Structures are given as structure tokens and as C-alpha cells.
Amino acid sequence: MSNSGEPRITSAPIALDDCGMARASDLLGDRWTLLILREAFYGVSRFEDLRADLDAPRAALSGRLDLLVEEGVLEKRPYQEEKSRVRHEYRLSEKGRELALVLIALMQWGDKHLRDDRPPLDIVDAKTREKLTVTLATAKGRVVRLQDVAPVLRKRNS
Amino acid sequence: MSNSGEPRITSAPIALDDCGMARASDLLGDRWTLLILREAFYGVSRFEDLRADLDAPRAALSGRLDLLVEEGVLEKRPYQEEKSRVRHEYRLSEKGRELALVLIALMQWGDKHLRDDRPPLDIVDAKTREKLTVTLATAKGRVVRLQDVAPVLRKRNS
């Protein structure tokens, strides 16, 4: 009931338009974009496959794909099926592939908290088959628990 | 998580409504929710502070907060300021706190790819002050690079 402890924080220390997270959220934070990226990580790359799999309206899909290509997250690449004209598919760029940790983190959280039974997909070490989870680690590979981390603000001009 | 080359994949191996990622995306994937959580991690917890900081319409904010409380990501807690009636603030629940890795992954990706200069915020080891990044690791704390991981589907009933 009381309020004694923590000081009141009235605003975030980083302005929205200077915040990578806010920008990422602006780019990815809509109903379709994350789902499209999920498909992309699974390797689904063609317009019609995406549309059928997500049950998304064509216009919505078309718009998101254009945006993601423009932002360099996806690449539009020509392909040619036997007996067909050249068409285009959407593949992750390197920038897009680096979103893997975000998607995996989201997946692991969602599997744990928004589903009832065991997760349908595990991420494992390709060699040893050990299960992997998203963590924080130093450059040298030492894992640090969430309770033992702190945020450090960078001074405005240093 | 690889996407090189030939075989055509026409659909994701996991149905949308059985997919934790898809559900998480449904819950978090809109314009305000991720930003609200960002504020929550910074410790901003009161309605008016959030509103001012995000410049969000009251109705939007009110709706998201209700949803996040309903989903157990935030907790609505009473507090009492001097000379005021009891009011409520929104704090992360344990479930919400576990979203930290998602948000940090998003932040690190956004800082790297969507901003020009150096990131305004680092996550460090509270003791050693070493910089930390989001990674995948085994239960024993061995870090594995993204190129060395594989997805494993769990059989439908095992």
C-alpha cells in the first residue's frame, strides 16, 4: 500500500527519436511485420506462400515487403521456376538475419508464457544438440544473469 | 535459421495459433505496447508520466495498459502520494520482467542498424562493468554462435 521505497521516475533517460529500440519497434511493431520475419526465418520467401501461410491481405503483405526491402531487412531476388517467367522472392539480408536473436527471444518468451504445453521448437547447438537459450554474455563468452546486469548511459558527447 | 539456396519452403512448420512467437507478436506487436514496456523497464510507471513521455493518446494508453495487466505482464499497484488519494501505477510483473531479453535484443539490433552514432545505452555486468550482448548459450553457460545453431522440431505428441 505504501510508496516508501523507490524514487519516482517520470521519464525515460533516452528520447524516443534517439532510441534504437523505439525505432526498431516502429519498424517491426505492427501486426504483420514480425510474422513475415518469422516466415522468412523458416525459409518461406514467395509472395503467394507468405500470403497463404499468414492469411494476410495481398495489399498488406505487399506494403510490408516493400518496406522491409527498403529498410534493408529483406532482399528481393529474382528466381526462375521451370517453364515460368522470372519472378521475385524475399530473402533475409544480413541485417535481417541479425534479427534472429530478437525473434528467438520472443519465441522463447512466448512459448514459456503464452502457451500451455511444451514448446514446439527448440534451438540447439548444431553439433552437441544441447538446448540453447537467449542470454546476456560478455565479449569473451561469460554468461551473466539478468539480476547481475546494469544499464549504463553514455554521456551525450563523449 | 539458414536461408541459402534451393529447396522451396512453402509454409512454416508451426501453425500460427500454436506458435509462441506468433502469440507474442500478437500481444506486443503494435505501435504502443513495446514502447510502454520500454518505459516500464526504465521505471516509468504512472499514467500521466507515460502519457507525457510517449505522447500517446490517453485512450490508447489506457487500453494497452489494461491489456498488459490482463495478460499479466504489468501489475496495477496502489500508491499514495502525500495529500492525495490512492492511485495506481503499473509495474512489471515477473512475466513482464522476463521480456528484458527481448527488449535488449531489440535495442541492440536497433542501435546497430537503425542509428548512426554510438548506442546511448549499454548493458554491463554490474560488478565488472564489461559490456554485454545478447547471445545464445547452453544451460551450462557456453556461448554458441548463431551460425552454429539449428532448430529442432518437437514431434507432435512426444
Place this chain on the structure above:
DNA sequence: GACCTAAGTCTCCATTTTGAACTCCGGTCT
């Protein structure tokens, strides 16, 4: 009673999204 503030609704209008139909473009079939 008049007024204050934080928190939340309500109303109305602008934008976005949707589903369905239509177009475009090569290629194939007859």
C-alpha cells in the same frame, strides 16, 4: 461549494486495413 489533479471515457473524425475484384505479365495449350 468551487477548485485541483491524475486517471480515464466519450465523441467525432481521419487514417488504415480489409476482402474482393481487377490487372499485368510471361508462358502454354489448342
Place this chain on the structure above:
DNA sequence: AGACCGGAGTTCAAAATGGAGACTTAGGTC
């Protein structure tokens, strides 16, 4: 040639969503 096909969009009216800002509520002070 002309009709048809299938993937990849585009267009458009109708519907849903979203926002700005006024209004309301609840307890407390003066």
C-alpha cells in the same frame, strides 16, 4: 492466333481502427 493459367501485385469501397481533444470521475484541499 486466341483462350487460358498462375504468381504477383494494384485498386477501390466498406469497415475497422486510431487519434485529438473535450468531458467525467474520484478523492482531497481551501
